[in-house]
Each structure stands twice: as C-alpha cells, then as structure tokens.
Amino acid sequence: MEKEKKNNDLTSISELGEFRLIEEITKTFEIVNDSTDLGIGDDAAVLDFKGDKILVSTDMLVEGVHFDLGYTPLKHLGYKSVISNLSDIYAMNGLCTQITVSIALSNRFTLESVEELYLGIRAACKKFKIDLVGGDTTSSNKGLIISITAIGRSVNKTITKRTGAKENDLLVVSGDLGSAYMGLQVLKRENEVFKVNPKNQPDLSAYTYLLQRQLKPEARKDVIDFLSKNNIVPTSMIDISDGLSSEILHICKNSNIGCNVYEEKIPVSEELKAACDEFKLHPTTVAMSGGEDYELLFTINQKDYDKIKNSNDLTVIGHITSKTKEANLITKVEQEVPITAQGWKSF
Amino acid sequence: MEKEKKNNDLTSISELGEFRLIEEITKTFEIVNDSTDLGIGDDAAVLDFKGDKILVSTDMLVEGVHFDLGYTPLKHLGYKSVISNLSDIYAMNGLCTQITVSIALSNRFTLESVEELYLGIRAACKKFKIDLVGGDTTSSNKGLIISITAIGRSVNKTITKRTGAKENDLLVVSGDLGSAYMGLQVLKRENEVFKVNPKNQPDLSAYTYLLQRQLKPEARKDVIDFLSKNNIVPTSMIDISDGLSSEILHICKNSNIGCNVYEEKIPVSEELKAACDEFKLHPTTVAMSGGEDYELLFTINQKDYDKIKNSNDLTVIGHITSKTKEANLITKVEQEVPITAQGWKSF
Numbered sequence: 001m002e003k004e005k006k007n008n009d010l011t012s013i014s015e016l017g018e019f020r021l022i023e024e025i026t027k028t029f030e031i032v033n034d035s036t037d038l039g040i041g042d043d044a045a046v047l048d049f050k051g052d053k054i055l056v057s058t059d060m061l062v063e064g065v066h067f068d069l070g071y072t073p074l075k076h077l078g079y080k081s082v083i084s085n086l087s088d089i090y091a092m093n094g095l096c097t098q099i100t101v102s103i104a105l106s107n108r109f110t111l112e113s114v115e116e117l118y119l120g121i122r123a124a125c126k127k128f129k130i131d132l133v134g135g136d137t138t139s140s141n142k143g144l145i146i147s148i149t150a151i152g153r154s155v156n157k158t159i160t161k162r163t164g165a166k167e168n169d170l171l172v173v174s175g176d177l178g179s180a181y182m183g184l185q186v187l188k189r190e191n192e193v194f195k196v197n198p199k200n201q202p203d204l205s206a207y208t209y210l211l212q213r214q215l216k217p218e219a220r221k222d223v224i225d226f227l228s229k230n231n232i233v234p235t236s237m238i239d240i241s242d243g244l245s246s247e248i249l250h251i252c253k254n255s256n257i258g259c260n261v262y263e264e265k266i267p268v269s270e271e272l273k274a275a276c277d278e279f280k281l282h283p284t285t286v287a288m289s290g291g292e293d294y295e296l297l298f299t300i301n302q303k304d305y306d307k308i309k310n311s312n313d314l315t316v317i318g319h320i321t322s323k324t325k326e327a328n329l330i331t332k333v334e335q336e337v338p339i340t341a342q343g344w345k346s347f
Numbered sequence: 348m349e350k351e352k353k354n355n356d357l358t359s360i361s362e363l364g365e366f367r368l369i370e371e372i373t374k375t376f377e378i379v380n381d382s383t384d385l386g387i388g389d390d391a392a393v394l395d396f397k398g399d400k401i402l403v404s405t406d407m408l409v410e411g412v413h414f415d416l417g418y419t420p421l422k423h424l425g426y427k428s429v430i431s432n433l434s435d436i437y438a439m440n441g442l443c444t445q446i447t448v449s450i451a452l453s454n455r456f457t458l459e460s461v462e463e464l465y466l467g468i469r470a471a472c473k474k475f476k477i478d479l480v481g482g483d484t485t486s487s488n489k490g491l492i493i494s495i496t497a498i499g500r501s502v503n504k505t506i507t508k509r510t511g512a513k514e515n516d517l518l519v520v521s522g523d524l525g526s527a528y529m530g531l532q533v534l535k536r537e538n539e540v541f542k543v544n545p546k547n548q549p550d551l552s553a554y555t556y557l558l559q560r561q562l563k564p565e566a567r568k569d570v571i572d573f574l575s576k577n578n579i580v581p582t583s584m585i586d587i588s589d590g591l592s593s594e595i596l597h598i599c600k601n602s603n604i605g606c607n608v609y610e611e612k613i614p615v616s617e618e619l620k621a622a623c624d625e626f627k628l629h630p631t632t633v634a635m636s637g638g639e640d641y642e643l644l645f646t647i648n649q650k651d652y653d654k655i656k657n658s659n660d661l662t663v664i665g666h667i668t669s670k671t672k673e674a675n676l677i678t679k680v681e682q683e684v685p686i687t688a689q690g691w692k693s694f
Contacts, residue, residue, distance in 0.1 A: 021484050024458065025465040029472065029479045035500070036478040045480035049500055050370060051398025052692045060483040097380045098394060102407040102494055111371065118372045131383040133392035136407040137368050140492070146481075147407055147449055153382070153396055219675040232600045239355055239624035293354065 007193075009243075021109035034216045041254075042113040042161050043091040043239050044152070053154040055096075056087035071187040074113055076215045078120025081146050084241060086128055086219035087294040089152035091239035093224060095150040098133045099125070104140035128221055154226050156208035160298070165236040165255035171318040172308065174223045176267040177244055181290025182275045183207065183214025209271040225312070226241075230307045237298035244289040246341040248327050251299065258325030261318035261339065263332050266306060288329075288339075360552040382560030388601075389508050390438040390586050391499070400501040402443075404435035410490035418534040421460055422561045425467025428493050431588060433475055433566035434641040438586035440507035440571060443455035443509075445480045446472070450494075451487035475568055480525040495558060502575050507645070512583040512602035519655065520583075520666040521570045523614040524591055526639025529622045530554065530561025556618040564641045570661070577654045584645035590638040593688040595674050598646065607684065608665035610679050633674075636688075 026040050037053065038046035044057035061067060063079055069077075082099060089096040101121060105114065123131055130150075186207045193200055204211060227234065236255055240247040244266070252259055268283050276283045299320055300308070308314045316328075327339040373387050384400065385393035391404035408414060408428055414426075429446060436443040448468060452461065472479055477497075534556045540547055546552070551558060574581065583602055587594040599606055615630050623630045646667055649656070655661045665677075674686040 021458065021461065022355050025462055029469055031478045031480075032476050035444050035507050036480055039480040040482070042396055044449070046446065047480070047498065049396065049398045049401060051396045054396060054401065056447060056496075056498065058447040058449055058481050058483055058494075058496060060451055060485050060492075062451050062487050062492075063490045065451075097393065098383050098403070100392070100403060100405040100496060102405055104409045104412075104492060105408055111368065114368065115372060118588070122376055129379050131378045131380050132373060133378075133383055133386040133394070133404055134405055135373075135387070136494075137403055138407050139407055139412050140409050140410045142489040145407075145409075145451060145487070145492050145494075147405075147492075149403075149405060149447060149496040150395065151403065154497060183418060232576075265692055306649060 005183045020127060034064050038159075038161065043088040044094070044150075046092070046159050053094070053157060053159050055092050055094045055159070056149065056155070057085055058147065058312055059085050059088070061146045061335035068191075069144070070217065074116040075120040075123075077146075078103045078117040078122075078344050079124045080120070080215070081148055082121055082124035082128075082130070083217050083219045083294055085148045085150035086124070086130070086221070087241060087296075089150050090220055090224050091237050091296055092152070093152075093234060093237055094152040094154045094228065095221070095224065096128065096130055096150050098131045100134035100144070100149045101132060103135040103136075104138045106140050106144070106294040110112055110143065122346040126218065127275060133176060141308055143284075151298045155224065158233050159212065160234045160237040162236050162238050162251055162254035165251055165299040166301070166322050167257060167322050169235050169301055169319055169320040170297055170305060170316045171242070171248075171261065171297070171320060172314050173240070173267065173295060173297050173317050174220050174314055175293065175295040176269045176272070177293050177295065178287035178290045179210050179213035179242075179269050179272045180217060180292035181214075181286050182279070183210035183212070183271050184292070185279055186275065188211055196209060197330040204237040207271065207275065214292065217292065219294050219317060220296050223296050226250045226311070228313075232300060232304045232307055234300050238297055239294065241292055241294050243289045244297065245339050247297050248319065248339055249341050251297065252327045255299075255320075256323050258321040258323060259327050260321055260330055261328065262330045265317040267315045267317075358430065361516065379661055380647075385506075391433040391441070391497075392526050393439070393506050400504060400506050402436050402439050402441040402499040402501070402506070403496065404432055405494065406435070406495040408433050408493045410492065415538075416491070418538045419562065421463040422467035422470075423448060424493075425464040426471045427467070427562070427564060428475070428495055429468055429471035429475075429478055429595075430564050430566045431470070432495045432497035433477070434586045434588060435569070436497050437571050438584050438643055439499070439501075439582055440574065440581060441499040441501045442568070442571065443475065443477055443497050445478045445498040447481035447491070447496045448479060450484045451482040451492040452564065452643075453487050453489055453491070456491065459485060478588050486508060497529070502571065505580050507581045507584040509583050509585050509598055509601035512598055512604050512646040512667050514604060514667055514669050515650070516582050516653060516667040517650055517663045518595075518606055518644070518667060519661050520587070520591070520642060520644050520664050520674065521567050521661055522640065522642040523616045523619070524642065525618050525634035525637045526557050526560040526619045527564060527639035529563075529635055529641070530557035530559070530621050530625070533557055533622065534561065540628055547576065552591055553624065554618065556616060557622060564639065566641050567643050570643050573658070573661075579647060579651045579654055581647050583646035586641065587644045588639055590636045591644065592635045592686050595686055596642050596688050598644065599674045602667075603670050605668040606665055606674050607668055607677055608675070609677045612662060612664040612666075614662045
C-alpha cells in the first residue's frame with residue numbers, strides 16, 4: 001500500500017535524486033534476452049534483432065517540472081519534446097526513424113490546444129524524417145504530461161557508447177553552450193513583468209538567439225551525418241542537454257579515464273556573453289551547468305583531428321587523460337579546477 | 348499559448364473522447380520511413396529493420412484515472428502495468444522482449460514505495476522473460492503517472508492485425524470475461540466500508556478469483572505459444588482489455604465484415620455469476636463491457652477448428668458474417684441485438 005511521506009524511517013525521493021533512484025531500483029533487474037545488447041545506463045538502449053542495431057530511448061516531461069505553459073507555446077513544446085528524444089538517439093551515433101507519443105492532460109485543455117502541441121510534434125517529425133507510429137492519450141488530474149519513446153537504428157552498424165574514450169583522445173563539442181539556459185532566464189523575467197503589467201510589450205530583439213535556443217532547439221542529426229560522411233567513428237558520445245559538466249563526468253566515469261577541459265575553448269555565443277553581463281552571471285558557469293543545449297559531446301582519436309579542424313561547428317574543448325587523473329577545468333588564468341556535477345536534475 | 352476551457356468556440360476533450368482525439372490529431376501525419384510497416388491503429392506498431400518484424404506498443408497510466416492507490420497495492424500496480432503492455436504485443440501474435448518504464452511521482456512517495464512498484468514490474472519481467480532496458484524518472488505535481496513502452500518481435504515473422512477477418516471465420520476468445528470488472532466493484536465497495544469503519548476486517552474469500560483478475564491479471568503469452576505450436580495463424584486478433592463489445596466492433600470495422608456473437612457462448616466464471624446476483628448486474632453486460640480482462644479475441648479459418656476444440660481455455664463465441672451485416676449479439680432467447688461500443692474509455 002501507498003507509503004506516507006514524513007515517516008522518519010523512509011527515504012524521500014528528493015534526498016535521493018533522480019539518478020540514484022534509477023540506479024537503486026533497477027540494479028536487481030536481470031537481462032535475459034539475447035536481443036538486448038545494452039540496457040539502462042546510456043543515452044539509449046541497444047537491441048539486436050539479427051539485423052541492424054536498434055536504439056530505444058524514452059523521456060517524460062511534466063508541466064510545472066520541465067516546462068511552464070506561462071511562457072512556453074504548446075507548438076514549441078511539442079517540437080522540443082521530440083528534439084529531446086532525437087538527441088538521445090543521435091548521441092548513440094544512430095538515426096531516429098520512429099517515435100511514439102503519449103500524453104495525459106487535464107480537462108482545461110481543448111482539442112485546439114492539443115492540436116497546437118501536435119503541430120510542433122509534426123514539424124519535428126517532418127524536419128527529421130521521423131514517423132509517429134503510436135501513443136496513448138488519456139486524462140490527468142492536473143496539468144500536461146508528455147512521454148515520448150524514440151526508436152532508431154545504427155548508421156553502418158556502429159553504435160557509440162559512453163564507455164570508449166581513451167587516453168589522448170580529443171574532447172569535442174558541437175554548437176555553443178549556455179544560450180538555452182539564458183533564454184529561459186529571459187523568459188522567466190519577462191513572465192514576472194507580464195504578471196505585474198499584462199499590457200507591457202517587451203522588446204526581446206536583443207535575445208532572439210537565446211530565446212530560439214530555449215524555445216526551438218534543434219537536434220544534431222547534421223553532426224551524425226558529418227561524422228558518417230567523413231568516416232569518423234567517435235570513441236564515445238553523449239547528449240549534453242543535462243549540462244556539460246555532468247556529462248563530462250559521465251564519460252569519465254563510464255570510460256574510466258580523466259580529462260582536461262580548457263575554459264577558453266568552451267564555445268559560447270556573443271548573445272550569451274551580453275546577457276551574462278546583464279544578469280550578473282559568469283558565462284563559463286552557465287555554459288558548464290546550464291543545460292537544455294541539445295548538443296553532442298564526443299571523443300575522437302587524434303588521427304581524426306584533421307577531418308574536423310575546419311568545421312565551424314565542432315570545437316575541441318580538451319583531451320582525455322589517464323584514469324589516475326580527475327576531470328579538470330583549466331581556467332583562463334591556468335588554474336586547474338575539478339569539474340563537479342551541476343547537471344540539470346528535475347529533483 | 349495555452350487555451351482556456353469554457354471558450355464556446357473550442358472543443359473540450361471530454362466531448363470528443365480519446366479515440367476520436369487520437370484519430371483527429373494524427374490523421375495529418377505522414378509515414379516516410381521504409382522501416383515503418385504499420386503505424387497508429389492497431390494494438391502495436393510494426394517496424395521492419397530488414398530482420399524480424401519489430402512490434403512497439405505504449406501505454407500511459409494515471410493515478411485517479413486508471414488506478415486508485417486506496418485499493419491497489421503498488422506491487423500489483425507495477426505488475427499489471429507491464430501486463431497491460433505485454434497484452435498489446437501478444438495481440439499482434441508476437442512475443443515481447445523489452446520494455447521501458449517511465450514514472451512521474453509526487454513527493455509524497457518514498458524510495459520504499461517506488462521499490463514496491465518496481466517489485467511488481469520485476470515480477471512481471473521475470474515471469475514473461477522481458478528485459479527492462481530504459482526509462483525516465485521524474486517528479487510530478489500530483490500523483491503517480493506510469494508510461495511503459497513494450498518492444499517485441501514476431502513469431503515466425505507472422506504478424507496478426509485487426510484487418511484480416513474473413514466471412515465464415517470463427518470468433519474465438521481466451522479465458523473468461525467480466526471477472527476483472529466485478530473484482531473492481533468489490534474493491535470499491537470495501538473501500539467505502541473501510542472509510543466509514545477502518546477497523547472492519549472484510550471477509551473477501553468469496554471473491555478471491557474476481558480480485559485476482561482485477562489486481563493480478565496475466566497476459567496471454569500461453570495463447571500465443573499454443574497458436575504457434577499448433578500452426579494456427581489467426582486471421583485477425585485484438586486485446587480486449589477495453590471490453591469485448593468495443594473490440595468486436597474494431598475487428599468488424601477494420602476487417603470490413605459483420606459477425607454473430609452468441610450470448611450463451613460467452614465465457615463467464617461461476618464467481619462472476621454469483622457476484623452479479625449480489626450486485627444486481629447482468630453477467631452478459633459485465634462480460635461484454637467490463638474491460639480489464641487481458642484476454643485475446645481472434646478469428647480463425649474454420650479449417651483450424653479441430654485444433655482448438657479441445658482447449659479448455661479457448662471458446663468459439665461466434666462467427667464472421669458478410670460486410671452487409673452488422674455486429675450482432677444473438678441472445679439466449681434468440682433475439683438479434685446490434686452490438687454497440689461500451690468499451691472502457693478513460694475520458
């Protein structure tokens with residue numbers, strides 16, 4: 001029967017955290033099917049049905065926890081919900097082919113509002129060539145809950161996990177970091193202003209890029225296509241929507257190595273720098289811990305450096321060191337600072 | 348932006364119903380991948396990655412809508428959540444191999460209560476040889492939400508859809524019907540008594556079978572194994588957890604045929620009959636519309652009749668008629684009554 005909180009013998013979920021919770025509850029589960037190559041613990045599961053490797057990833061988004069409809073248009077929410085799942089499939093060096101979408105919604109939603117949500121889902125499906133093949137729709141007692149499962153397949157039967165980074169590999173990141181987080185700060189501030197004065201027409205033109213990164217992020221299928229075209233097989237890869245620092249630590253832990261990351265190399269946009277000035281935040285902190293940048297972090301062998309060095313969109317931010325070393329940030333004044341997880345956790 | 352209810356121009360979800368909603372919102376989605384054999388519209392999607400046919404089905408369960416923790420132990424809930432998804436895979440004549448489980452839960456839940464839930468999930472995985480390969484865990488503002496995606500594969504590369512029933516085929520159902528619904532009525536009654544007098548110790552021994560059907564249903568993998576062993580390929584098949592009548596209508600509509608179902612043939616348990624007497628309900632109504640019996644309804648060619656006639660667990664309840672006929676129930680007094688959908692809808 002349901003347990004009550006505030007019983008002193010029991011462990012509250014919030015003190016445990018989401019990641020520990022998953023670890024705790026699934027450690028007693030066994031894998032018994034030959035078709036399961038890789039279970040819980042990476043961006044996606046890997047299945048093998050005697051053909052290609054099949055990738056499966058799933059995500060649940062809860063109103064008031066992951067999104068606020070006060071400043072997130074439903075169409076953008078639908079789009080972003082799909083992007084978030086695609087990013088997990090791309091992070092395995094695979095391509096997504098199908099999704100299922102389940103939603104639970106309270107009776108304050110109308111058919112027209114659900115259609116708005118699905119317009120965004122459809123736009124993402126169309127852009128990334130994904131088929132919507134299933135789902136469930138039900139009522140909720142409060143708010144909107146979206147659960148998406150993405151299914152993909154390997155490109156050239158090569159799956160890239162979190163476990164393969166080797167000493168001297170280069171640490172590479174796509175795009176720029178931190179802008180999605182700053183976009184959220186701008187939206188939150190404007191929402192507070194709106195509550196006080198609903199007639200205020202804010203001028204958000206200085207924040208166009210930041211808002212786009214927050215409201216309409218893109219998944220990096222183009223990076224997977226680039227890697228494939230240039231015959232680069234990353235030694236490890238991970239989606240960094242939970243924040244750069246926590247994901248660097250995942251690569252280090254799973255590959256049993258250390259790394260040096262150079263602060264001056266971390267790619268940030270000019271808009272981010274300007275907004276950080278305004279909000280009195282440090283761009284590096286935001287880039288390291290902000291989250292919601294649907295970018296990819298991966299490691300490559302040094303021999304592949306020539307193939308990526310001319311890319312405007314891929315940045316080498318550091319290199320892998322031996323397992324006796326920690327994950328370190330080398331600051332602009334050449335201080336060595338241990339990287340700690342400050343990822344973007346729901347709990 | 349989020350729409351408000353009570354705007355007269357807008358369509359409320361409840362007036363539309365869940366099935367219409369899914370139809371409405373997905374009809375503009377196109378299938379673009381060769382690997383998608385079958386999208387929305389059956390118990391599971393069918394994917395083809397040049398190997399076996401892969402089946403994918405997903406379900407979302409919401410506290411207060413699909414279950415009440417006042418009379419559903421968390422362990423049973425976990426078990427049943429998995430069963431519900433397996434049943435959809437079996438209904439395609441496939442076997443389930445993997446599931447992902449996502450949960451959102453409010454802070455009134457403790458680690459120990461989540462572990463209870465997963466004990467049930469694990470028991471189902473163990474019994475049906477399923478691997479848990481992924482999932483998401485997050486907080487909710489209210490209650491528990493469970494979203495499960497099941498992945499399976501065809502047995503002998505043969506998928507059975509809802510579309511293949513032919514005139515003169517036999518309509519067959521597994522197990523008995525209505526008991527799960529009556530089990531729920533018993534639980535609801537006892538819960539009301541409990542609210543008035545928490546010290547009351549009810550004697551539920553007369554309802555053991557009904558409660559088991561409600562709280563710990565089983566998915567009919569054994570039926571799929573039986574069909575495979577006896578070289579029977581059903582012409583159509585569907586899971587009837589939403590109620591027999593609505594699913595008969597799905598088969599008729601999707602296969603473009605009619606049928607005659609004989610009231611006297613519909614399998615019901617002695618316990619159901621006794622409880623129906625007590626609750627002043629008609630056993631046929633309960634069996635036709637109750638729902639939550641995770642049984643299979645399928646059609647077979649008459650030539651396969653000899654292979655199933657000695658089964659104690661499979662019952663021929665009628666036969667398929669031409670598309671010019673309706674779906675009819677032939678009552679015990681030989682009246683012909685059109686079958687109407689009274690399935691178990693959440694909305």
